[in-house]
Amino acid sequence: MFQREERRRSHAGERLPVGIKNLLSAFGDLRTADGRTRVAHQTRETVWRAADEAIRALSAGYGIADVRALLRGDPPIEKPTLREQVLSRAFWTHFRPRTYAQSATKFSHTLALGFFSVFFAFVQIITGTLMMFFYEPSPERAYQSTSKIIGQVPFGQLIFDAHYISANLLVLVVGLHLARVYLTGAFKSPRRLTWVIGILLLILTLGSAFTGSVLPMEQSAIWLPPDLLRVYLLHTGILPGLGLILVAAHYFRVSRLHGISLPAGEEESPDEIVRARARERVNYLPDLWARELLWIAIALFVLVALATFAIHAPRASPADLSHTPSPAAIPWFLLWLRGMLKDPIVLPMLLWLRDVVGIDLAQFYDSRAWQGVILPVLFALLLLGAPYLDAGWDKFWGRSSSRLGRNRKLGIALGVFALLWVVVFTYIGTPNFPASSPPAVAISQEFLPDDCAPAPLPLLPADCGEVRRIGYAGLPVGTYDLGQFAAPSAERFPNLLSKIQVRIRQAAAAGLADGRGFLIVEDWQTNLKKTTLRITWTPRAPGEPDAFEKTIYLHKDSAYE
Amino acid sequence: MSTQRRILVGLIFTLLTCLTLAVVALNDLGRDLNLAPPDERTAMELRARALEGRTIETGADLYSRYCSNCHGRRGEGVAPVAPALNRKDLFDGRRANQVRWTGSLESFLKSAIVAGRPIQSRPDLYSARMPTWGSEFGGPLRADHVSALIAFVLNWQDQAREINAWTLAPLPARTPGAGTTPGAPLTGPARVCQGLAAPYAGKKSPFKFDDKTILAQGKQIYDDKCTACHGAAGKGDGPAAAALNPKPANLTDKNLMQSLPVDCQFFVIAEGVKGTGMPPWKALGDDALWKVLIYTRSWSGVP
Numbered sequence: 107m108f109q110r111e112e113r114r115r116s117h118a119g120e121r122l123p124v125g126i127k128n129l130l131s132a133f134g135d136l137r138t139a140d141g142r143t144r145v146a147h148q149t150r151e152t153v154w155r156a157a158d159e160a161i162r163a164l165s166a167g168y169g170i171a172d173v174r175a176l177l178r179g180d181p182p183i184e185k186p187t188l189r190e191q192v193l194s195r196a197f198w199t200h201f202r203p204r205t206y207a208q209s210a211t212k213f214s215h216t217l218a219l220g221f222f223s224v225f226f227a228f229v230q231i232i233t234g235t236l237m238m239f240f241y242e243p244s245p246e247r248a249y250q251s252t253s254k255i256i257g258q259v260p261f262g263q264l265i266f267d268a269h270y271i272s273a274n275l276l277v278l279v280v281g282l283h284l285a286r287v288y289l290t291g292a293f294k295s296p297r298r299l300t301w302v303i304g305i306l307l308l309i310l311t312l313g314s315a316f317t318g319s320v321l322p323m324e325q326s327a328i329w330l331p332p333d334l335l336r337v338y339l340l341h342t343g344i345l346p347g348l349g350l351i352l353v354a355a356h357y358f359r360v361s362r363l364h365g366i367s368l369p370a371g372e373e374e375s376p377d378e379i380v381r382a383r384a385r386e387r388v389n390y391l392p393d394l395w396a397r398e399l400l401w402i403a404i405a406l407f408v409l410v411a412l413a414t415f416a417i418h419a420p421r422a423s424p425a426d427l428s429h430t431p432s433p434a435a436i437p438w439f440l441l442w443l444r445g446m447l448k449d450p451i452v453l454p455m456l457l458w459l460r461d462v463v464g465i466d467l468a469q470f471y472d473s474r475a476w477q478g479v480i481l482p483v484l485f486a487l488l489l490l491g492a493p494y495l496d497a498g499w500d501k502f503w504g505r506s507s508s509r510l511g512r513n514r515k516l517g518i519a520l521g522v523f524a525l526l527w528v529v530v531f532t533y534i535g536t537p538n539f540p541a542s543s544p545p546a547v548a549i550s551q552e553f554l555p556d557d558c559a560p561a562p563l564p565l566l567p568a569d570c571g572e573v574r575r576i577g578y579a580g581l582p583v584g585t586y587d588l589g590q591f592a593a594p595s596a597e598r599f600p601n602l603l604s605k606i607q608v609r610i611r612q613a614a615a616a617g618l619a620d621g622r623g624f625l626i627v628e629d630w631q632t633n634l635k636k637t638t639l640r641i642t643w644t645p646r647a648p649g650e651p652d653a654f655e656k657t658i659y660l661h662k663d664s665a666y667e
Numbered sequence: 668m669s670t671q672r673r674i675l676v677g678l679i680f681t682l683l684t685c686l687t688l689a690v691v692a693l694n695d696l697g698r699d700l701n702l703a704p705p706d707e708r709t710a711m712e713l714r715a716r717a718l719e720g721r722t723i724e725t726g727a728d729l730y731s732r733y734c735s736n737c738h739g740r741r742g743e744g745v746a747p748v749a750p751a752l753n754r755k756d757l758f759d760g761r762r763a764n765q766v767r768w769t770g771s772l773e774s775f776l777k778s779a780i781v782a783g784r785p786i787q788s789r790p791d792l793y794s795a796r797m798p799t800w801g802s803e804f805g806g807p808l809r810a811d812h813v814s815a816l817i818a819f820v821l822n823w824q825d826q827a828r829e830i831n832a833w834t835l836a837p838l839p840a841r842t843p844g845a846g847t848t849p850g851a852p853l854t855g856p857a858r859v860c861q862g863l864a865a866p867y868a869g870k871k872s873p874f875k876f877d878d879k880t881i882l883a884q885g886k887q888i889y890d891d892k893c894t895a896c897h898g899a900a901g902k903g904d905g906p907a908a909a910a911l912n913p914k915p916a917n918l919t920d921k922n923l924m925q926s927l928p929v930d931c932q933f934f935v936i937a938e939g940v941k942g943t944g945m946p947p948w949k950a951l952g953d954d955a956l957w958k959v960l961i962y963t964r965s966w967s968g969v970p
Binding site: 177178179245246247249250253256257258260261262263264323392393396397399400402403404406407410411414415421423424426630631632633634636648649650651652657658659660661662663664665 | 683690692711809823
């Protein structure tokens, strides 16, 4: 109905007031049937034109007909196609390329990990900005203002939890992205600098996640000097600012300079047809665009649903610098660092070397500077230099660079080794390895920990201990001799007592000879109970400690999971 | 999947997100929007109460570490050292009136904890002077710790008892002399031992100084009663030490311990030192004091 000729006329300058003027002049003909038809036609045309103008203003140039064609999956109507112009002329859309190589858009190839990294980073920026309205970055006010966000601000807990969840997912997705790019060989030339920028982004991500875990001024804040303001500025300004700049550079190189890497098997296929088909271009609009919108809709729903119904950010007690909890809290993505400080693998080997061979490397190796600073920096340098080392290795053997797995067995093996290494040292970094505290302390720590201990894996609830989980209402006042509760029970409280008793008995050989346990629950204040676990044993030698006591307080309302 | 279907499924998910947000809005704002019964607690209120409850737990823990030595484990006071806290006249305003406090009860407690008492209000009844606990005055407690402590103390309100010790007796006229002048320079064994007399002068330990059992028992008492000020290793650097002036003695100092005879140290532990944070401990009984004394002297090795 709306022909191209007319459309051009509407662009040539015929504006709405003119249309209305024409319409008014036609009102004189209403008496004849012909005139009525003409008025109806003109009215329809005027309204259509106005709507078309409005849609064009909103869609950066598309008319109604083209928007409809776009949604129906029809080819573009207007020529030259506005569908492509919009990707080069409008600010927000010009970030996206007009076309992609067909084989690079396969979900199974990239798993959209880069896309989701950006998605979660945006969620971080939005939720983080909202929280900045309430958070106060001073050691005295930080904890309370965080409590205020959770307990007094409408939607506050949702935002707090969404920030926490998407932070964890961001670290996870960024890690997977790194693994994907490494294993598919996508980091090789010409994308070497893209990889380097990516590693810098990984470091920024870990830095942001760590500074963020400190800001609520919970017990984990004891790792930092009491200057919260600088941590806050790093977390909210410097790290995300640098991140934005680097993301821009990273994304520019991916989308404009080299494109997403093709699947290696297709890129290096001996079959010319396969190679050509892999490089065929597909339009970004509308299919790929709709796919991304769908991903966003699904991810947003999953995030909001998780934050509302499933996962709440753990809340530990406020930091007390005079009182280091055991074990000190540390986020899961840095456990490998603490694992290195504990190190049960290399250090014993070096000690053996010193004692048997006489070469003393242990003294140097076993220092905090080496394990906590120099070694991580070396790792970072190794990661940053990986594509260049890889190219040098190929050059050394006189081989041409190949991304195929079968041509880089050593590289893949090293990658898998690094992955295992991270997993192993993360496990070593968890508090249950090695059990270094005396048995009575360890048992108390298991059932009545000083504080809720963050889980060693992302997004699992913190462990506040069985006594806190049972809570105020489930702890009847009294003194309980655990010896009388040896058998497991269906009820929660007697079963807790028997569990502790079993642990005490198991530890008999480890130092708790004739171990006896008592759990004392006292009414301490209005709605407050005091719970004490006392363990006594026969010491190996006179003068050694023969008892240990641990106390926690539980309020009626303090709902621990 | 075709583009139309993607848009459809995306719309469904967007709708689900909106529904979830509506659930959150009901949880957080149900009562404000007149969508929930007025007597039912909203999820947000439950969260706020949970956090308040945890604040009281934190306060209870802080109280047991910093305050219970002098004010009693359950706020009942330690007769010659410091007054009770779970007392009615604190909560009904009589005590605040007495010291002409015009602010809220909470601010009264805050000022007492953070700034301490520059001058003891009842030196005739209590030997210890309330030190400055707030970090802004050199103490160990941050502002949020102080609020947690206050939340814990205020939670005694319903169980507070009627105690008459300080409401009835008029304040005595202040007499100049040792013990009432705040911060008197009472350092050094020579000054501390001035008042040494019977029954303390020449007193001897009923236990041997190298008995391992006695040392272990002494450590237990020391860890319970003395670490807050003197520190776990006896260096005078316990968490409460920062708030005290004069500072708690460094019990590992060989010179100090050599110039402090055993009977004088026993006298100091039993009777306390006026004008300092050291309270009298004689209520524990002679045996307990000797055990602690033997344990503390094991650090310097001076018998």
